[in-house]
Amino acid sequence: MKLYLMIASLFVASFTFAQEASSSTPPKVWSLKDLIDYALENNITVKDATLNKNLAEVDYSKAKSSRLPNLFGSASQNFSSGNTIDPITSDYVTDQINSTNVGINSSMTLFQGNQINNQIKQNKLLLEQSVFQEEVEKNNIVLNLLETYLQTLYSKESIAIAENNLAASEKEVLRAKARLDAGTFALSDYTEAQSQEATNKYDVIAAKNDYQQYIIELKQLLELSPLQDLEIETIDENMDLVNLELNKTTIYNKALNFLPEIEVSNLNIAANEKELDIAKGGFLPTLSLIGSLGSGYTSISDNTFSDQFDVNFNQRIGVSLNIPIFNRNQTKAAVKTASINIEKAQIQKQSTEKDIYKKVETAYQNALSAQEQVIASEASKTAAEQSYKLAQKKYELGSLSTTDLVINQNTFTNAQQNYLQAKYLNILYHQLLQFYQGNDIKL
Template identity: 30%
Template sequence: MKTTNKRTSRRAALAGALLAGLLAAPVAQAQTALGGAPAAAAPTGPWTLQAAIDYALAHNLNVRQSQLSAQNNKAVLTQSKAALLPTLNLNGTQTWNYGRNVNPLTYEYENQTIRSNNFSAQSQLVLFQGFQLRNTIKRNDLDYEASLRDIDKARNDLALNVASAYLQLLLSEELIKSNQSRVASSQAQVARTQILLKAGSVAESNLLDSQSQLASDESNVITATNQRDIARLNLVQLLNLDGSAAATFQVDAPQLADPDAEAPYALDLNQTFETAAGTLPEIKAAELRVQSARRGIDLARGGYYPRLSLFGSVVTGFSSSGTSRVLTGDSTATVLPVYQYDPLNPGGTPTLTNFAVVGPTQANYKFLPSGFFDQLSDNVGRTVQFALTIPVLNGLQVRTGVQRAIINEEANRLRAEQARLTLRQSIEQAYVDARAAQQQYAAAKRQVAALTLSQRNAEIRFNNGLLNGTDYNIAKNNLTFAESNRIQAKYSFIFRRKVLDFYQGKPLTL
């Protein structure tokens, strides 16, 4: 009994290790041929792998978040392009002044309530700024392109995660079938042992051992069923299915060729790496971010250059105290009397004569409040200004910014090299794992064949009372363990090969 429990624990541990290995596969280095297709509808029948991938790509939240991030970078790029355009702002104010205040138009002190309006239009255009505006555009364009590659990477990761969960579910289903066949065999063995016990051919302990083995096999079925339910839940969560669709979720189980049905798996690792490095979005994104960091250096160095701007404004205003002189249309003549001086008496008083002089007429006028639009027209003022700023000393901010930009460029270059190194290591690891899984399958298949004969021989001896129940259960459990190894090696090889196919740009299909 202890031996049986130990075997069961080993099978559960091995199945768990395979699940962890599949989910920890280098899913980040796979290329997908799927584009931005419309939202896929849930199929009515069993789900194929392609249908599961299409649906996940259309409904997964991580992919949507990557898309929103790219849209944000696009908005930043648009804003940086708009920075090349001149700015234009319109301003208007309305003010009431009470008591003694300065008239904003006549600049005289007046003791009255004055309502005034000021209107202005201001525009500014940067003529030169050390090429910072154009370098900002180029940097933001590279960042936007990198974010598009991030979307592709998120889609690739999701596609391989779905494939991993899909194959894990198929593996669990096959393990259930294998364990159910063991249960059927154990039930038949119990029935035979009961007959032999009644006939007196075997001892009662044989029946107890057979019943113990049956209970162990039934427990294995329950364990495999639980693993199947977990794998199914993982896949449903990746697809982001609602409750009704998840309740009826089933996968299509295609006929998969055995690993030993083909020649030993061989692959040109260098060619696969070059193909993957030229097509995988994460490699391209890393290279784009290196270029973006280099533009960041040029952008920071632009702070050393002078800045030249053109500024223009138009202002006008209105005041309720504003007046204008208006002619009344009347005129007044001036009459001046004529006096005569005695030349012989220069210091005497002049004598009024009977003559008079009529002066020119003077036009009459009065001051009236000026109209609103008349004042706006009369008070227009214009300004044109060139502003030149030459940086001399600003707390070493520009120099520090350049140094930080250089460090950032070096960091991004190292990330790009690390991405390529990780890709090469992932390809090599996936290839070694695929070869090992193929060889393990072949060995497990031969082991199953040998243990099948051994188990049949043990069953015959057990039925004839020549073998005790413990040894018989050990032989049967050895066969179960070998069969489990064979199935798991098969699916491990299939997944690793699909990962390598993805590296080579092939579609992800079963």
């Protein structure tokens, strides 16, 4: 019995340890690359673009198949009485007739104003366009992730700043209380210290809320469950983004060659030009090849069912020519519409090029500004920190009022926030410029 108890105890201990080990397993820390790779596989916007590409593949395959002949089988069973025409022999009879017809029919378009060939070419262009449109959506997800990722890191560091301010305020309240009790401190100074402590508590709560909001945005981009924990990796603090040399013209030219939006616009123009060719084909005649095989049975014949099918077997082959004469100006309207759509597509391309130039110009100017802001804000932060430390020492010695200490603390806090903002904006705009040139995002 003791042996059983020992074994059971060991089993329970092992199970408990395993549970503790599994519960203490730290959550996965996501790098930016992890976020991008996962989002490109799971984001519903990217999935929708992929499905659109798959539909374009189906349309292209369907267009190619339009060159092939069709084939239909038919069968009918008829009963008639009185004066009628035998559907098999075409004789005029007055008896009751029981007849059976079976057949196979086929037709093939030989010429249709070259519309079939142009339709195939257009669907091929639309397929290529859908491929580039999928890349556009993927790029949008990558850029959204980059921006949200950096905003999340910024808000995370803001929490640390707010918590440090709160810890300092709590100490200042304790000192103020001790001095108030000793009679060496005014009540107004003590209440002001309490007010600053409450303000800093609010700032901590607000900073944590901002962080959680950005985590929610990341989960939305990744299509993760709201209940799933998400921890992100910090970036390399030793990145040198201050002395980077930038050339706006070079970046813009590379962006025009790299970004898929330009190819989407070019293919849109080409697809509309093919639509014009298809519309013009409506003025030309259509030539088709038709053929059929068939046989049948009629009850008024004395031959057997199988014999009649052999005797009545028929074959037919021919050509059909349809010449458009007047279709209520439908073809003319289609040609005019296609011509207008070509002009619209060309304007859309110009608009796309303007948008790309605006993106590059904005990122370029902001990158230059952010470089200077990093240098200025870092110097301001250093000076504000030294001033705040000096103010704390004076406050400890009783030679500085709470109001002046609060002013110094707020100045230091603003300087820290300005530096953080400049740092992350600097990283963001430099990474955007790298991305526009076709380079990988590396943090």
